Amino acid sequence: MSQNLQNKQNIKRVILLLISAILLSSCEKEIEFKGEQIDPKLVINSIVEPGQPVKAYISKSIFFLDNDSNMQAPDDVVATLYVNGNRIGELTRQPDTVWTGYEYVDMDSVKPIYKIVPAFVSGYCPNEGDVVKITASANGFDDVEGFTSPVPNAVTWSLGDCQTKLWEVSFEEYEGDTIWTIMGQLELTVEIADPNPGQTDYFKIHLENGGYSHHDSGNSFYISTSYDDPVFGANVTDNDYINIDFQSRPEGVFTDMLFDGRSYQIKLPLYLYFTLWEDFDEDFFQISVSLQHLSKEYYYYLNTCEQGSEIDQFFAEPVQTYTNVNGGYGIVAAHTVDTVWMELPLYSSVTRDVLP
């Protein structure tokens, strides 16, 4: 009887172990790719701007599981520029541009990436309303081409008053120096007038911090913003850091859907976190604000860049990054850019009034 009981207990344990093992087994596993491996394609990336020479970056695509990330374009690439259907001439290959960067493997480790992407330039400067086409060809690759919609016109806009709210200021002594920690919030106002009433216009706001070069001084800062003004609609990207090496774009894209035919004030909060040693310069607190009027394809491209990386796309048809390069990949688009530098009012208030 006791032996039977013991057996039953053993069986029960085994069953429980099995059930536990099954329930705890991972729902994620590595699988083998059994699909077709596609030949590399030529890639053209070019954003033209009225009054500026045309510049295109041409490279090649690689297979997604390749650990060799060499995307350098073949040496015999020929790129040609057309404007409004007229051939302007071949673009000239510049000395190779070498990019060095890191790709995050996980939160704690990064993998170095070295890339060589040559730039091709032309002396031709397009005008507003031009349609620009760029073609590229190379041995062993399909010919590719992409063209812009008409180059957008300039926009009337201005920066309004910048309001300051200080959250917290503290300091500590370190080896005879004073280190200030400042957390603050600003609110930028960008007033924009719809340049083309009755038609859809596409825009991008781009922020940049002028103090980046002062990293070596030991001063550090983080500035972030959030695109929660209604004009950004579904393109809200919360707390995109402006000036650190994240693979996200600190820029908000939007249309004039909400203010067609009139002016509108966009509110942009800036969240600041500074750690300052005593020897900082005034331009540490400068930022630039750019307003870009985009061609339609540039807007599509930026939108799909953003959407394609979102986690909820797991359940959807994957968002393909928009490309208008037939036969290959990339984007050939246009924009106008207007940039304003401004000094954050935080500087004077912090150094002269609030800090001792």
Added chain:
Amino acid sequence: MVIGFALACLPALAQRRTISGYVMDAASKETLIGATIFDKNSGKGCATNSYGFYTLTLNQGQVDLQISYVGYTQQNQTLDLKENTNLNFMLETNTTLDEVVVEASRATVSARSPQMSVVELPVQQIKSIPTLFGETDVLKAIQLLPGVQNGSEGSAGMYVRGGGPDENLLLLDGVPVYNVNHMLGFFSVFNPDALKNVTLYKGSFPAHFGGRLSSVVDIRMKEGDMQKYHGNASIGLISSKFNFEGPIVKDKLSFNLSYRRTYGDLLIKPALWVASWSVPEISKLSVGYYFYDFNGKLNWKISDKDRLYLSFYTGDDAIYFGVKNKDFIADDTEYTHRIKLNWKWGNKVAALRWNHVMSQKLFMDASVNYTQYRHNLGMNLTEEDTYLPTNTSTKNEFNMAYKSGINDFTAKVDFAYTPLPNHEIRFGGNYTYHIFRPEVQSMKMEEGQQAMIDTVVGSPNVYAHETALYVEDNMTFGDIFRVNAGVHYSTFTVEGKTYQSVQPRVSTSLMLASNLSLKAGYAYMTQYVHLLSNSSLSLPTDLWVPVTAKIVPMNAHQWSVGAFYELPRLFDISVEGYYKTMDNLLEYKDGASFFGSSERWDEKVCMGKGWAYGVEFLVQRSFGKTTGWIGYTWAHSKRQFDREGMVINSGKVFPAKYDRRHDISVTVQHKFSDKFDLSGTWVFSSGNCGTLGTQVYEGLPNDWGEFQHINALERNNFRMGNYHRLDLGANMHFPLNPGLLTLNFSVYNVYNHNNPFLVYTDYVYDESTQQAEKKLMQVSIFPIIPSFSLSYKF
């Protein structure tokens, strides 16, 4: 058809009389759909229609009627037929254990019927199939039939013979239901407790159906017991259900009510209360999700010739979220922040139906129907700063509402005329007024007293008129050849443009032996509405939109042939082949759904064509203690979008998303005794297709260095691994006085197979090489899941 009618009339010169009436359940007086009435002397017979009515014209003289319906004791009646006669039959439920446990109605699915590509599923059988979280589900039972594929793991999506998810006409008491899913598609809106009969048509559509390309699922609600009150209540892992029916006036007026609701949101309320109590910053917190279904039906037997039915259904999914930050003070300022979100979507369906026996040979079914799908999202953000020394405050408020939906008002009349036993002519028509609300977004932002934004954007309502007329004749030539031939004519007027379509339909059967037939059919279908969806899940943001001046109606031609063999009291075996071409199908352009709502929806899609072909085998056993079926489908489904300005995949042919080569399903139920029964389902299918980015390339360089993209050159270029799963269920019945208590225990995915749900790429760090390498990863979502439910029937 006219010639056929004339030929079939030739033998009908003798003096004839007509018997007509209803066939009902003797206990509840509920009408029985598809019961057969057969005269053994003449060999003539017929079946009851969707309202339990039959009409049979026979030669004057002695007739020997045999009335039968599966699950019921056969009844015989002899009479001397001298004049037209009205005769109702009451059938008793068959309680003999070894005779019948669960059986399908066979009137329309047997080898004798000309109809092919149709399957009837008894609700009792649907309830016995083990399912995810123990939630019995009509659509998931249908997915187990050959020719029908589900979407992603666990979803109730239906893809019939290579068609899309919006190409299925789901009728609840004859009224279309637009959004048939709850909880992202993991459950359907049809509560089996409220249902009486489910029939799937996947090809050779009779002419009285129209409006969708790929399938019709005709679901009929229970009418309510005319004799006594009874019902059932059940508690499950996800939801609780309640059903109650009975007479309001005995033998005259009855009702049937069913309600189902999930209660996860109610169960987490205490946890939320604890959270808001323990986190000082939060003063109020509410969050939850639920869905519910409420079905009701009134059945008024005015006289032997007139019946009135009122059916209604309402069901919603809802997500709600509310948080209020506790006030805090900084710099003499008090801050309050509130966020409220209410998100609700669902259907409302209502039908008022009048059945009238106009004569012994003419039956009328007239109805006015309403169906609505609505999706409402409302959000409120409030921020209030109060400067305490002066008690002055500034309030900023942002309100956003998003609405979309569709409303249909329909008037419909159908006639069934049976001039001769070898002819049943159906004709009728309907008119539908559609109101589409594609997308309307309103926003209001106030800072202090100043309105910064107050606007409404989106597409205006679209109004459309749809009409349909049809005629079909079910003809019998001798006892060998049967034909159902008809034509469906429809028009659709929208944005000042009228589309029209003449759709011939024919299906035939040739009896080679008393239990063996060959069948063939053809159907041309046209569809005027589309579901815009970019997800493998059913999302509330999916939009129903009409054809436009630019987007023309979809249409499909389907040819099918098959052989049907009945092994008496053993198995029914069928094999069917089909070939279907589809035109003007829609697909989103790459990334188009994310371009923003400033684009018209018809700018975001491409039109193209598709074709599908396959072979389906079905072995079905509907008799005895062991019932179930084995289904196998071999299929192809392809798409091509190569029209100018509407190119996808470089214009090349690509597989449809749910193109699967093999699908196998085995479904078995066995009743050991009155107290215990077991059921099991095993499914196997080839993997789904998906679009996997296989090319990595440089994006635009920017100030932060490089930016990479990964894209696919071809749509649906990757096929996931095979899918297979075993589900088991057991029912234990405990007779009580009064009532019956049933304990159900079921296990989903018994052997815990990691079925593919999605794939993605990731870096996997190799310790030995100290290198991170790119790998393809597969995610599965439903491991082994046990569940139980308890129900009490009284």
